[in-house]
Amino acid sequence: MLPDSLNKDIKQINSAKFKQMLLVATNTLKEVEDEINDLNIFPVPDGDTGTNMYLTLSNAIEEIEFTTEDSVGAVANKLAMGALMGARGNSGVILSQLLRGLADGIGNAKLLTAEVLANGLQKASDKAYQAVMKPVEGTILTVAKDVGKKAKKLASELTVVELLIEVVKEAEKSVANTPNLLHTLKEADVVDAGGKGYQMFLTGLLQGLSSDNSIIIREQVGAKSNTKVDLSQIEEFGYCTEFIVKNARVEANEFKEILSEYGDSIIAVKSGDILKVHVHAGHPGSVLEEGLKYGQLTRIKIENMSEQHEERLRKEIEAEQVDVSEEQKVVGGIGVLAVAAGEGLEVIFKKLGVANVLLGGQSMNPSIQDLLESVEEINTNKVIILPNNKNVISTAEQVKELTDKEIEVIPTRTIPQGVTAMMVFNPEGDLQEVTTEMKKEVDFVKTGEITYAVRDTKINELEINKGDILGLIEGNIEVVSSHYNQAALDLLEDMVEADDSLITIYVGEEVSSEDKKELIHNLEEVYEDFDIEIYDGYQPIYYYIISVE
Incomplete structure (x- = not known):
C-alpha cells in the first residue's frame, strides 16, 4: 500500500529529505521487530533477526540524527559507519554491509536521483554477497540481489519516487518467493526473516517520502519525547x-x-x-x-x-600530562577476548588465561563496537577473539579492520569449544601458530546444550511446542523433552562414543541444587568409567552446556 500524498514526479531528493526517509525507515523496522523475530525458524532463544537489524540501524541513525551534511553521499557514509560499529548478529552484520554498499554506490552525490539510488542498491547487493563466505539463496542476500537488478533495469525510465515504489514491490515479491528457494522455510511455512527486514527497511524509505514533519526517533536512539519524567528531578x-x-x-x-x-x-x-x-x-x-x-x-x-564522568575527566587529564609512546603503552605477547554470559563461565575463562570476557552470547549478541572496545582494553598488541556463539563470529571478524592491533578470530560456536581452545593457548607464542593450534583443538570436543523452545515450529520432522525442553548437538535439535535433566541424559546417549572418556557439565542459573545433585547421581551411575566434571556456569538461556571428549 502506497503512502498518502506521495508525489511521484519528484526526480531528486536532497540530504534533509534523505535523512528523513532513513529516520522513518528505522521506526518502521521497530514497528515490525516482533513480527520479524517470529519468522525465525529455530525455536531456541537467540539474537533474533528483527531485534538485531533494528539495533544495528538504530546505532547508524545516531550518526546522522543531528548531522548538517548537505549531500546524500555524506549522510549515507555516516550511516554506514554507524551501522558497522553497531552491527549485532549475522543479520546486523549483513545489514551493515548493505548500507556500506549503498553508500559506496551513492558515492559523493549531492542529490539522490533514480540512477544514484539504483547504483546504491546494486552495490549494496554486491557488498553483502562479498561479506558472506558461503552465500545461501532464499535469504536477505537474494532479496537484495533481486532489488538491485530491478533498480538498475528501470532507473533510466523512472523518477526516483517511481523507482522506489517498484523496488518495494520487487522486495515484497522476492521475500514471498524465499520459501521456494530454501526448504527449511517451506517446511516451517515462513518467509526469510532477514529478507523481510530488508523489505521493511525499503518500505520505510518510501513512507519517509510522504512525511513532511520531523520524525523523532524513539528512546533507543536518543529520543526524550513523550516522557513523563521531570528531568530536573534527576541528578x-x-x-x-x-x-x-x-x-x-x-x-x-x-x-x-x-x-x-x-x-x-x-x-x-x-x-x-x-x-x-x-x-x-x-x-x-x-x-x-x-x-x-x-x-x-x-x-x-x-x-x-557522575563518578564515571569525574573518572573520565581524571583519565583525560592524566593522558595529557603523561607522554607515553604507543610502544610503551602496549605489552608484548597475545591476549584473548572471550564472549560469554554467566559469572561462573567468566571465572573459568579467566582462570584459563583469557584477558577479557565480554558479556554476551545467545540472545545477547554484542555489537562490533562492544567487541572493539573490549579488544582495546587488552594490554597487548596481538589479540585472539573467541566468539563462542555462531551469531557472534561474523561480528568479531569485522573488528580486524577497525584496530591497529593484530586480530585473529577462532570461529568457536560454543562455550566448550572456547574452553578447549584455551587449553593449548600460549601467550608468548607466534600469533599464527598459536591460532592454528587452538583451531585444531576445537575439533576434538563435542557440544550439547539444553535449552527451551520460545515458539511453536516444525523442524527436522520434529513437532516442537513453545516451552518444550530442547537438547541440541552442535546446534542441531536432537531431543525434545519435558524436563531438562531427562533431556541431558537423552542427549548424552546420542553424544557419547566408545573412545570418549570425559564429560563436562556447565550448570545454568535456572537449575535447582536438587536437580543438579540428581543429574550428577545419574551420570555417575550410567557413566561410571568416565571422568565427570561439573561447574557452575550460572549462564542464562541454557540449563546445561555439555562437553564430551
Whole structure:
C-alpha cells in the first residue's frame, strides 16, 4: 500500500529529505521487530533477526540524527559507519554491509536521483554477497540481489519516487518467493526473516517520502519525547541502571512506557521471556521495584554516572600530562577476548588465561563496537577473539579492520569449544601458530546444550511446542523433552562414543541444587568409567552446556 500524498514526479531528493526517509525507515523496522523475530525458524532463544537489524540501524541513525551534511553521499557514509560499529548478529552484520554498499554506490552525490539510488542498491547487493563466505539463496542476500537488478533495469525510465515504489514491490515479491528457494522455510511455512527486514527497511524509505514533519526517533536512539519524567528531578548525571528480567510478564514497549516515569535513555529488548533493560534514572531502586513486578531480576548493574564522568575527566587529564609512546603503552605477547554470559563461565575463562570476557552470547549478541572496545582494553598488541556463539563470529571478524592491533578470530560456536581452545593457548607464542593450534583443538570436543523452545515450529520432522525442553548437538535439535535433566541424559546417549572418556557439565542459573545433585547421581551411575566434571556456569538461556571428549 502506497503512502498518502506521495508525489511521484519528484526526480531528486536532497540530504534533509534523505535523512528523513532513513529516520522513518528505522521506526518502521521497530514497528515490525516482533513480527520479524517470529519468522525465525529455530525455536531456541537467540539474537533474533528483527531485534538485531533494528539495533544495528538504530546505532547508524545516531550518526546522522543531528548531522548538517548537505549531500546524500555524506549522510549515507555516516550511516554506514554507524551501522558497522553497531552491527549485532549475522543479520546486523549483513545489514551493515548493505548500507556500506549503498553508500559506496551513492558515492559523493549531492542529490539522490533514480540512477544514484539504483547504483546504491546494486552495490549494496554486491557488498553483502562479498561479506558472506558461503552465500545461501532464499535469504536477505537474494532479496537484495533481486532489488538491485530491478533498480538498475528501470532507473533510466523512472523518477526516483517511481523507482522506489517498484523496488518495494520487487522486495515484497522476492521475500514471498524465499520459501521456494530454501526448504527449511517451506517446511516451517515462513518467509526469510532477514529478507523481510530488508523489505521493511525499503518500505520505510518510501513512507519517509510522504512525511513532511520531523520524525523523532524513539528512546533507543536518543529520543526524550513523550516522557513523563521531570528531568530536573534527576541528578546532573544520574545512575546508569541495567538488569535482566527473567520469565518476564511484560512486553518491551509496555515496560519502556512504565520506565518513562523514572528516567530516560531507555532501552528494553525482549527475547522469549528474557527482558534486557537499560535506563538512566535518578532513583534506580524505583526502577528495580518495577522490574520485580514482572519477573525475577538478574545481572543488575548500577553505575553512578557522575563518578564515571569525574573518572573520565581524571583519565583525560592524566593522558595529557603523561607522554607515553604507543610502544610503551602496549605489552608484548597475545591476549584473548572471550564472549560469554554467566559469572561462573567468566571465572573459568579467566582462570584459563583469557584477558577479557565480554558479556554476551545467545540472545545477547554484542555489537562490533562492544567487541572493539573490549579488544582495546587488552594490554597487548596481538589479540585472539573467541566468539563462542555462531551469531557472534561474523561480528568479531569485522573488528580486524577497525584496530591497529593484530586480530585473529577462532570461529568457536560454543562455550566448550572456547574452553578447549584455551587449553593449548600460549601467550608468548607466534600469533599464527598459536591460532592454528587452538583451531585444531576445537575439533576434538563435542557440544550439547539444553535449552527451551520460545515458539511453536516444525523442524527436522520434529513437532516442537513453545516451552518444550530442547537438547541440541552442535546446534542441531536432537531431543525434545519435558524436563531438562531427562533431556541431558537423552542427549548424552546420542553424544557419547566408545573412545570418549570425559564429560563436562556447565550448570545454568535456572537449575535447582536438587536437580543438579540428581543429574550428577545419574551420570555417575550410567557413566561410571568416565571422568565427570561439573561447574557452575550460572549462564542464562541454557540449563546445561555439555562437553564430551
